[in-house]
Amino acid sequence: MKKRILKLYENDVIRYIFWGGCTTLVNLVSFYIMRELGIILMAANVVSIILAILFAYVVNSRFVFHDQCATLADHIRPFLKFVSARLVTMVIEVGGVWLLAVVMGFHDMVAKFCTQFIVLVLNYIFSKFIIFTTGKKTGGSK
Structure with missing residues (x-):
């Protein structure tokens, strides 16, 4: 099994x-x-996304795509690309939560959960093909 x-x-x-x-x-x-602490919907949404973006960069760079950044300076370009791509999906997520929760009347957590599927797929595509390419061979598999 292991x-x-x-x-x-x-x-x-x-x-x-x-x-x-x-x-x-x-x-x-x-x-x-x-x-639960009473922070307004949009502020809580944006802050939670920022925390997730920071966490995601570390784990995607290190554990998922095994980016070959030897120094902190090597991380600057992929980090900026990562944040840029995540800002695009953040707009989709914030807009989706607003649309589902405020306009359509879904519960906040249901709205938040529903947007995660679209965001997950887009983030994978951006990460795999645009962001984490440092030190990888092109045209073949690992």
């Missing part, structure tokens, strides 16, 4: 789903806590 799990973990899609799930938890739990 060998089967390790074999599955070799696949970057499986790693992305696992760490993406952890990132989603960071996003949802921080959003929930802030809403």
Whole structure:
């Protein structure tokens, strides 16, 4: 069983789903806590997304795509690309939560949860093909 799990973990899609799930938890739990503390909807949403973005960069760079950044300076370009791509999906997420919660009347957490699927797919595409390319061979698989 352990060998089967390790074999599955070799696949970057499986790693992305696992760490993406952890990132989603960071996003949802921080959003929930802030809403319980009385922080307004949009502020809680934006802050929870920022926390998730920071967490996601670290785990995606290190554990999912194994980016080959040797120094802190090597991280600047992929980090800026990562944040730029995540800002695009953040606009989609914020707009989606607003549309579902405010306009359509869904519960905040339902609205937040529903937007995660679109964001997850887009973030994978951006990360795999645009952001984490440092030190990778092109035209072939690892």
